[in-house]
Amino acid sequence: MSDEAKTSLNRREFFSFLAVGWITFGAATAGLASLVFRFLYPNVVFEPAMDFIAGAPDDYPDGVDERWKNGFGVWIYKKDGRLVAMSNICTHLGCIPTWLPAESKFKCPCHGSGYYPNGINFEGPAPRPLERFKIFRNPEGKIIVDKTKVFRYEKGEWNNDGAYIEV
């Protein structure tokens, strides 16, 4: 063995250094990216559950009921022996319409779309009626509203099973 300090790398050493460097860099980048990705999914979600128990059918008078609007984003509407759960999201651009009891209509504050109490759009730019959620009775006779299943009027789904309950 000579005592001379080695001043240059040979080809094989150069490439192994290069590989180690790139692997380290890639791992660090991937770790950082995974942290960022993890950050996009919060630990706790303060969102209402997608289904809820909405009491007994007799609790509701005829017409529009607002009691679940602030908690779950749902209007209960009862008319002609049918009880339905309506989404409170405007079908135009997703604002939250206001229920105007005096005018008996829903009116969106963003672009002026208007809906009849049954959710049919009649004024402003809204292209289709408010969506309805799945609604059914549990064995105890209580109403369950399930927001994961949506019924759309323009697809002719409002008379499907689960779009309403008879009261």
Added chain:
Amino acid sequence: MIKAAINVLATPVYSFSIFIALFYLALKRIDIVGTKKFGLGLLIFTLVVFGWMVADPIFFSIISLPDNIPIIILNALVFWSTWYALYKGHQNDLRIEAGEPPIEGTPENREKVWAWPNLVYTELFCGIICTVFLIVWAIFFKAPLEEPANPTWAPNPAKAPWYFLGLQEMLVYFDPWMAGVVLPGIIVVGLIAIPFLDINPKGNGYYTFKERKFAISSFLFGWLALWVYLIQVGTFLRGPNWTFYGPFEFWDFHKVVAENNINLSEIVWIKFFNRALPKNIFVREMFGLVATFGYLFGLIPLITKKWGKSYLERMGSIRYYIMLFLVLSMMSLPIKMYLRWFFNLKYILAMPEFELNL
């Protein structure tokens, strides 16, 4: 009495028509508009009218909202810069007619100076002034602090930031896909495309109007009538429930406006033919399809025959047809607005089954 009349005249159908008429007259009589006398007179007239309007408590309460102050500044700047450009252009047009070079082309103005320090110092100075202005503004006008966001509740009226109020007003007349994605996309791409479409070398480095009539008027139409005007309506004249209110009208939450909107298919099938809507959506919407394709493709040969020949020759066919498409898309907005006002037309083509509404 006058205030009631202004409230009526401010409704979009009247104010937009008046605005367009004034816009047309202004560009037609550039020899009057492009003079200092006219500019000064208009400024004094505007200030007097504005002062009179501010004396009204309702109008004052609307314009003094912190959110609305940028629009007042915007108005003054747009007013000034548009008039100034027209004035300069008119001066040059007169000189060019008399056979002289434009003011920017005279020998003493063609002298070149260094960017450093001439330009950079000016830019630095402007930067400092803007910063000071923004700091003072931020101290005097507080940003409204509201309760935490609630996904099941929206403020009424819910207004976009002031620079987007034109878009929000556009959304009243269109489906969100059109007014929120397609048309803004066309606006952005179209603005980027202008330098590649407009290969007319005239007006490079000097103000002119006569030599670039079409380019300047079509741009000013899109900017003033379709963007600035709609911002004014969205800011000052839209109240609770996005209902229209005149500038002197109290924002009555329960103002009732009858605006039952119907689709073209419903007008044709139910009103004209007196029968139910057909089940097949393509049969139902065939008139809308014909109207849409007729507008986009049928009009092109007609326009070309009447006005476009010289443009087609100068620009080449690819540039010319792209420009025509951009102009047609721009004009679809005022056309749709008038159809809404006159016929309560909601959508020409209404296919909510495919999320497609025009």
